[in-house]
Amino acid sequence: AQSVTQxxxxxxxxxxxxxxxxxxxSYGATPYLFWYVQSPGQGLQLLLKYFSGDxxxxxxxxxxxxxxxxxxxxxxxxxxxxxxxxxxYFCAVGARAxxxxxxxxxxxxxxxxx
Amino acid sequence: xPEVTQTPSHQVTQMGQEVILRCVPISNHLxxxxxxxxxxxxxxxxVSFYNNEISEKSEIFDDQFSVERPDGSNFTLKxxxxxxxxxxxxxxxxxxxxSSYNEQFFGPGTRLTVL
Numbered sequence: 001a002q003s004v005t006q007x008x009x010x011x012x013x014x015x016x017x018x019x020x021x022x023x024x025x026s027y028g029a030t031p032y033l034f035w036y037v038q039s040p041g042q043g044l045q046l047l048l049k050y051f052s053g054d055x056x057x058x059x060x061x062x063x064x065x066x067x068x069x070x071x072x073x074x075x076x077x078x079x080x081x082x083x084x085x086x087x088x089y090f091c092a093v094g095a096r097a098x099x100x101x102x103x104x105x106x107x108x109x110x111x112x113x114x
Numbered sequence: 115x116p117e118v119t120q121t122p123s124h125q126v127t128q129m130g131q132e133v134i135l136r137c138v139p140i141s142n143h144l145x146x147x148x149x150x151x152x153x154x155x156x157x158x159x160x161v162s163f164y165n166n167e168i169s170e171k172s173e174i175f176d177d178q179f180s181v182e183r184p185d186g187s188n189f190t191l192k193x194x195x196x197x198x199x200x201x202x203x204x205x206x207x208x209x210x211x212x213s214s215y216n217e218q219f220f221g222p223g224t225r226l227t228v229l
Binding site: 034036042043044045046049090092094100101102103104105106107 | 118145147149155156157158159162170205207209217218219220221222223
């Protein structure tokens with residue numbers, strides 16, 4: 001069965017500082033991996049995705065993530081955080097089957113200090 | 115830009131009542147999903163739907179739940195007899211289909227409150 005762990009429930013970062021959110025997954029084969037962001041009262045917006053190929057993927061809003069198969073990780077990074085990045089971030093693994101259901105991690109809430 | 119829409123944004127109901135949550139997926143998408151997020155918990159898969167039938171469902175999706183695509187645009191989730199523990203945010207998602215490279219696009223959610 002597939003699963004996702006986000007070890008950090010909350011992270012507080014100063015505006016302009018770098019951000020890294022951790023994600024570890026469990027899946028029997030090469031996974032499809034996603035990062036979604038949820039602002040308060042909003043739905044889930046896709047930041048980036050990994051399916052195959054280059055293990056460093058670029059997303060929207062200046063985010064990037066690196067797939068490391070040996071560590072079963074897909075950590076999300078941003079070099080310089082903006083106040084508007086305050087939100088909850090979810091890592092998800094997608095099944096490589098026709099249904100392609102997503103399994104989400106518990107989320108990491110990011111607070112940005114001025 | 116096309117988007118997934120959901121109505122209502124907030125639904126309050128009494129325990130034991132039936133509710134129908136509505137979604138309009140992106141028009142050329144073929145796969146449809148419902149997920150839920152109980153307050154403070156992770157987003158959980160409920161069901162996927164393709165070609166007018168359920169393709170996969172979770173153990174949460176018991177006989178109290180059903181899904182339907184009554185016309186060419188709507189995708190509904192019905193809960194026949196709501197329980198207190200059904201209170202959650204329900205997200206609809208759609209995917210273009212065929213290629214698993216297509217990501218799921220999520221709607222803004224319906225917050226269901228069961229009293």
